[in-house]
Amino acid sequence: xxxxxxxxxxxxxxxxxxxxxxxxxxxxxxxxxxxxxxxxxxxxxxxxxxxxxxxxxxxxxxxxxxxxxxxxxxxxxxxxxxxxxxxxxxxxxxxxxxxxxxxxxxxxxxxxx
Amino acid sequence: xxxxxxxxxxxxxxxxxxxxxxxxxxxxxxxxxxxxxxxxxxxxxxxxxxxxxxxxxxxxxxxxxxxxxxxxxxxxxxxxxxxxxxxxxxxxxxxxxxxxxxxxxxxxxxxxxxx
Numbered sequence: 640x641x642x643x644x645x646x647x648x649x650x651x652x653x654x655x656x657x658x659x660x661x662x663x664x665x666x667x668x669x670x671x672x673x674x675x676x677x678x679x680x681x682x683x684x685x686x687x688x689x690x691x692x693x694x695x696x697x698x699x700x701x702x703x704x705x706x707x708x709x710x711x712x713x714x715x716x717x718x719x720x721x722x723x724x725x726x727x728x729x730x731x732x733x734x735x736x737x738x739x740x741x742x743x744x745x746x747x748x749x750x751x752x
Numbered sequence: 753x754x755x756x757x758x759x760x761x762x763x764x765x766x767x768x769x770x771x772x773x774x775x776x777x778x779x780x781x782x783x784x785x786x787x788x789x790x791x792x793x794x795x796x797x798x799x800x801x802x803x804x805x806x807x808x809x810x811x812x813x814x815x816x817x818x819x820x821x822x823x824x825x826x827x828x829x830x831x832x833x834x835x836x837x838x839x840x841x842x843x844x845x846x847x848x849x850x851x852x853x854x855x856x857x858x859x860x861x862x863x864x865x866x867x
Contacts (some may be wrong), residue, residue: 658821671854682756682842690820726795730854739785739810740856744794 641666641731646745652717652750660712662727672710673740674703675726676699683726717750724748755779756859758843764865765833773828773862775843783846784826785856786810786818788839795842801826833866840864 642665642711652658661743664672671690687696689705700721702713712725724747728740756777765771779786786798797810799818807818815837817829830837840863844856 661812675857675858682844682860685857686857688855727797739797739800740795742795744792 641729641741643729643741643743645725645726645727645746647746649747650745650749652714652748654750654752657713659714660725660735660748662710662712662743663708664710664727664729666729666731666741668731670730672705673728673730674701674710674712675728677726677745686725686750694721701720711739714748717748719752722750732737735746756779756843756857758841758859758862758863761860762863764775764867766867767834768832771833771864772832773841773843773864774824774831775828775859777824777826777845778860779844779845779847779857780823781845781857782823783856784820785846786826786828786842787842787844788812789838789842789861790839800827807832821852830864833864835866838864838866 642729646661660741673688674686674720676686677683692707694705701714704711726741728742730740732742753815759774774776774792785800786797786835789795796812799810801820802855804820804823820826842861843859845858
């Protein structure tokens with residue numbers, strides 16, 4: 640069974656204080672690892688897809704990296720508008736499994752001004 | 753570009769009633785999905801559809817019915833609502849499986865309360 644564990648559950652940072660969120664996964668045949676941002680009362684917003692170990696993606700203050708067992712979402716010099724819940728998800732197995740994603744429970748990030 | 757829309761955004765219903773949540777996408781994506789999001793469980797897949805008239809169960813399908821007669825619509829029906837189905841429901845879509853991008857795009861959600 641595919642499993643995704645995110646840590647920490649919640650993280651409070653001061654504006655400008657860089658940090659990382661962790662996503663550990665156990666899957667059979669990783670096809671892709673995804674990071675989403677979710678604001679209160681809204682649907683998840685796609686951020687990145689990582690396909691293989693060693694891959695990195697960047698967007699503004701966010702950088703996602705991938706190893707064979709985990710992914711990190713690095714946040715550099717965060718701003719209050721980066722406050723949100725960050726979700727990690729994996730797609731594994733055969734294409735016939737329907738592209739299903741297995742999600743972690745998320746890390747709730749709060750950035751104080 | 754409207755993307756994915758869901759209706760209603762909020763719904764209160766009584767135990768035992770039938771309720772249908774609507775999902776519409778304007779991208780002509782092949783795949784569509786229904787998830788529920790609950791504290792302590794995260795997002796869980798209810799049903800998905802690979803194309804019109806092709807649907808399959810996800811992780812938590814009991815008590816739900818789906819149909820997909822048109823590519824752009826994927827309604828989710830609770831045949832006889834129960835309190836345990838109180839949740840936030842998200843619809844999502846994905847491009848054709850022939851493409852390398854597997855990311856899913858989500859709608860704004862429907863908050864359903866069953867009393």
